[in-house]
Amino acid sequence: MKIKRMRATFWTGLILIVAVGFVGCKRAIPPPTMAPPPVTRVEPPPPPPAPEMGMREPGVGELPMAPPVRAPMDIGFDFAENMSKIHFEFDRSSLTDEAKALLQENAAWLREHPDIAAQIEGHADERGTIEYNLALGERRAMSARNYMASLGIDPNRLFTISYGEERPAVLGHDEGAWGQNRRAEFKIAQ
Amino acid sequence: MIPWESTLGFTFSPRGNGVKGWRLLVAGLLVFVFLGPSSAHGVEVYLNVARSQGRPLGIAIPLFDADGATDKTSQSYSKQIASILTQDLALYGFFAFIKNESFLAEATAADHKAGKIVFKEWAELGAQMLVKGTYRVSDGQVVINARLYDVDRGTQITGRRYTGPPSAIRLMAHKFTDEIIYRLTGERGIAQTKIAFTSRKRGVKEILIMDYDGHNPQQVTADRTIVLNPAWSPDGRFIAYTSYREGNPDLFVMDWTGWNKRVLSRAAGLNASPAWHPSGQRLAVVMSLEGDTEIYVVRLDGHVERRLTRNRGIIDTSPTWSPNGRQVAFVSDRSGTPQIYVMDADGTNIRRLTFEGAYNAGPAWSPKGDRIAFVSRRKGPFNIYTMNPDGSNVVQLTQGQGSNESPAWSPDGRYLVFSSTRARGIPDLYLMRADGSAQRRLTYLTGGGSDPVWSPRLE
Numbered sequence: 001m002k003i004k005r006m007r008a009t010f011w012t013g014l015i016l017i018v019a020v021g022f023v024g025c026k027r028a029i030p031p032p033t034m035a036p037p038p039v040t041r042v043e044p045p046p047p048p049p050a051p052e053m054g055m056r057e058p059g060v061g062e063l064p065m066a067p068p069v070r071a072p073m074d075i076g077f078d079f080a081e082n083m084s085k086i087h088f089e090f091d092r093s094s095l096t097d098e099a100k101a102l103l104q105e106n107a108a109w110l111r112e113h114p115d116i117a118a119q120i121e122g123h124a125d126e127r128g129t130i131e132y133n134l135a136l137g138e139r140r141a142m143s144a145r146n147y148m149a150s151l152g153i154d155p156n157r158l159f160t161i162s163y164g165e166e167r168p169a170v171l172g173h174d175e176g177a178w179g180q181n182r183r184a185e186f187k188i189a190q
Numbered sequence: 191m192i193p194w195e196s197t198l199g200f201t202f203s204p205r206g207n208g209v210k211g212w213r214l215l216v217a218g219l220l221v222f223v224f225l226g227p228s229s230a231h232g233v234e235v236y237l238n239v240a241r242s243q244g245r246p247l248g249i250a251i252p253l254f255d256a257d258g259a260t261d262k263t264s265q266s267y268s269k270q271i272a273s274i275l276t277q278d279l280a281l282y283g284f285f286a287f288i289k290n291e292s293f294l295a296e297a298t299a300a301d302h303k304a305g306k307i308v309f310k311e312w313a314e315l316g317a318q319m320l321v322k323g324t325y326r327v328s329d330g331q332v333v334i335n336a337r338l339y340d341v342d343r344g345t346q347i348t349g350r351r352y353t354g355p356p357s358a359i360r361l362m363a364h365k366f367t368d369e370i371i372y373r374l375t376g377e378r379g380i381a382q383t384k385i386a387f388t389s390r391k392r393g394v395k396e397i398l399i400m401d402y403d404g405h406n407p408q409q410v411t412a413d414r415t416i417v418l419n420p421a422w423s424p425d426g427r428f429i430a431y432t433s434y435r436e437g438n439p440d441l442f443v444m445d446w447t448g449w450n451k452r453v454l455s456r457a458a459g460l461n462a463s464p465a466w467h468p469s470g471q472r473l474a475v476v477m478s479l480e481g482d483t484e485i486y487v488v489r490l491d492g493h494v495e496r497r498l499t500r501n502r503g504i505i506d507t508s509p510t511w512s513p514n515g516r517q518v519a520f521v522s523d524r525s526g527t528p529q530i531y532v533m534d535a536d537g538t539n540i541r542r543l544t545f546e547g548a549y550n551a552g553p554a555w556s557p558k559g560d561r562i563a564f565v566s567r568r569k570g571p572f573n574i575y576t577m578n579p580d581g582s583n584v585v586q587l588t589q590g591q592g593s594n595e596s597p598a599w600s601p602d603g604r605y606l607v608f609s610s611t612r613a614r615g616i617p618d619l620y621l622m623r624a625d626g627s628a629q630r631r632l633t634y635l636t637g638g639g640s641d642p643v644w645s646p647r648l649e
Contacts, residue, residue: 065481
């Protein structure tokens with residue numbers, strides 16, 4: 001299987017020679033050396049492979065899934081005031097009727113603004129493991145992206161990222177907070 | 191594929207408390223020598239005694255004697271050493287400590303008066319084992335002589351002399367703990383191991399490393415973003431982890447001291463949940479190369495060697511290798527809820543291990559291969575359980591105090607570190623024996639602690 005992916009080249013102009021191992025040596029603490037923005041090229045996605053297995057969750061994966069597209073590192077994202085966030089049931093990535101209606105509005109707005117790229121950010125509530133919630137956030141973002149692709153939005157305009165349970169919208173440890181944190185949010189590229 | 195040479199060249203360490211503690215680990219700093227004969231038959235005798243009687247071994251750890259002039263500071267070393275030894279050894283659960291300080295002082299005085307150890311006095315206190323020692327300070331160096339005696343036989347089991355700066359006293363005590371454990375059990379102790387974990391600070395999460403007993407926490411990433419899933423390499427040299435430092439959850443590897451950070455995987459989508467193969471040459475990782483999360487095996491140069499799971503739209507995550515590297519346990523929601531499965535190392539022969547409860551996740555295969563620790567929600571909150579690698583003999587270890595997650599094994603398989611929200615609603619790290627006993631809080635950091643991983647033995 002050949003996997004295409006973006007490649008980024010980094011360099012740093014500074015080589016830090018670090019002498020570790022000298023007793024009592026007060027080690028200099030250099031500031032982080034930031035690499036310059038990478039040269040990023042978005043490869044066209046390969047054709048989606050044939051489905052391998054039936055889906056258990058309706059609304060997820062019924063559509064051919066386009067591989068995720070990573071936002072170039074030099075792009076920043078702003079809060080998308082014209083696109084609504086959507087919410088999910090616990091441990092679910094399928095779209096409710098309400099979520100679909102909101103995504104249709106979001107898609108309509110994107111159609112009116114063909115030059116704008118968006119990032120869909122998938123989130124989970126705090127319950128469950130960090131790793132599973134990362135995967136769940138990823139699937140929620142992809143679920144929203146797939147649906148918007150089915151509405152005619154070019155999936156290459158839709159970057160995705162999962163934050164798992166790491167970026168709750170609301171603090172709190174009850175269903176009131178959890179329900180708001182199980183979400184996919186939209187940002188627009190600057 | 192991302193070639194090795196494309197890795198980032200950045201090298202840095204955090205500001206603030208920094209990494210000065212690493213000095214303590216430098217070889218040659220802390221010198222030890224053998225003191226007198228070491229019993230050759232110690233191992234079988236003492237363990238068998240403890241096991242056959244089903245009783246804990248009585249052990250006395252009186253204050254170490256000053257050897258030469260002392261001041262207030264150096265006098266505190268004596269108490270410190272005895273207290274660290276006691277805390278280290280208490281974890282094992284097979285010692286009974288002689289705690290009465292005046293009894294200990296009386297027996298010590300009797301030794302002084304006689305000019306030798308009066309074993310009869312110690313035996314009367316109930317001690318079968320006796321730790322005695324001296325300390326001396328010269329030229330800013332602390333010299334500790336520590337000995338372990340068999341009280342009934344009146345013989346020395348082992349003796350060590352440690353020399354180092356005062357800041358290395360904890361390490362000296364840990365080293366002698368490991369020596370005691372080695373003599374009494376035949377297996378090396380874990381008092382010199384470390385735990386890597388994540389802690390929140392002003393809205394970001396970074397990796398910290400601390401001693402196994404919670405002391406000396408040191409920050410080793412300064413990405414100022416979300417950093418997750420530290421995984422310690424089997425040889426102890428590296429930590430793999432996920433960081434959002436470039437905006438996306440990518441995989442990195444660093445030296446465990448926090449230096450020499452480089453990219454392992456930077457594909458679109460997830461790059462997470464790294465698990466080192468026991469060979470240290472490859473890792474199972476979770477990526478979403480084709481739009482859904484699957485488990486892949488990548489080499490240290492980032493090359494994707496193999497895809498292990500194939501289920502469109504299904505979550506497959508949290509891989510953990512069996513210690514022989516032949517199997518991988520993982521989490522999948524292919525049944526409709528997250529459950530734990532095991533597969534052969536080539537992705538075949540998948541079997542489901544958990545059937546009870548709607549959420550079983552976070553598997554961690556024990557270093558001896560005999561158990562798998564995991565997180566389950568059955569009644570109420572999340573708790574830690576262990577099971578045999580075939581899913582049988584499930585034992586619940588935590589009892590619903592807060593949400594308990596992320597179990598990770600000590601290298602000897604005797605203990606688990608895990609996170610729990612029991613104290614204040616946010617996760618802190620706790621330690622317990624593999625049977626769930628002796629649960630004890632390890633971290634008292636503002637940002638709490640989560641996602642722990644235990645180092646191999648580093649000495």
